[in-house]
Amino acid sequence: MNLKSIDISEMASASTIVFDMLRKAIIEGDLTEGEPLRQEEIARIFNTSRIPVREAISRLQEQGLVKTQRYKGAVVASLSATEAAEIFDFRALIEPEIVRDATSRMTDDSLLAAERACIAFSACTTPMDWGNLNRAFHAALYSPSALKYFIEVSHKAMDRVERYVRAQLVMSNGMGRANEEHFAILNACKAGNADAAAALTKSHICGAKDSLLRYFPKV
Template identity: 65%
Template sequence: MKLKPMDIAATASASAIVFDALRKAIIEGQIEEGEPLRQDEIARLFNTSRIPVREALSRLEEQGLIKTQRYKGAVVAGLSTAEVEEIFDLRALLEPEIIRSAVPNMTEEILDKAREKCEAFSASTDPMTWGDLNRDLHETLYSASNLNYFKEVAGNALDRVERLIRAQLVMSNGKQQADREHTVILKACEKGDADLAHTLIRDHILGAKVSLLDQLRQT
């Protein structure tokens, strides 16, 4: 008899499921900034008790995605423009290092996948999918790097501002700009020019920062 091995211990707990779902909802902007998160309501939605919900909320607060006040509850965290700026600056420091360490490790397989994601992003006309596709592409490129801690920190930074990036991709011509930059970045990776990829990613992030801040100022 032969069975495919499967790690049952890796099964998700209720609190992990709630955590992932809330994180996704916040990142995608389905829950608005400042909107309260009621333990009872969430527990009902997932057909569970408040205990796993509270653990999930504790984790989300530790990630900076929500703010809680004793006996008052949790709300989705808002960001000042100074905070947004800082988060982009941090990404602009870390992600170039990640891509530089990734380029030498890029297999043809990873490059293929990246080309595919790049295509998909470029081709998609549905703004609702842009956020996911964009993140997908970046994660594919970074998957060749073994700077796991850098990736973790950069990922959390992205989580905090992804809502805004999604909104911004829809408005203005952020999408076309991103398209162009993605193709040059990909080309640099294909050439194996790690330093070029480094500066391109840096510019990509800092460019997104200024156009996002511009837009925030207008509203």
């Protein structure tokens, strides 16, 4: 036998595909706050029945990305400035620990991947890509860590605020500063200085929070 092994049981079901697409649309702001998610409309778009759509919406609700009311349906969740700030505080607590753990586990490969992501972010020109590349950099930085639960939770936290990060990057012209901070974190990692990398990550996140609150004083 000489066939490439593909685990066919890992193939995506309709409800998983719908979930991923809706999640992406919400995170990236293609679906705006408060916008209702009509089951039939979504089912039409993906050419399925409403059943997979409903399961996808259940999962989104569990993640806090939508809010549902019985017999009224789901709407895209929104955050007050206070709530957004709290999630940034949360990230500022969690993510430095991930970076600290990751630093000691980084290989040449993972450092190179992080550097590539960092460079890609710095070279990016269209605002729409900023969010994705910013996220890609953080993912590359965190992935060597063994703290799988921390990483999972931090991703969920990022999902909740990513749209605001994007908006803030655009409105505050924050790309330059974010870029500098990324390279600073990366260099601390390269030097194997876990404490410095963690501290820089913390101030990076706190800075993003402050900038956000300046630009959206009362979201």
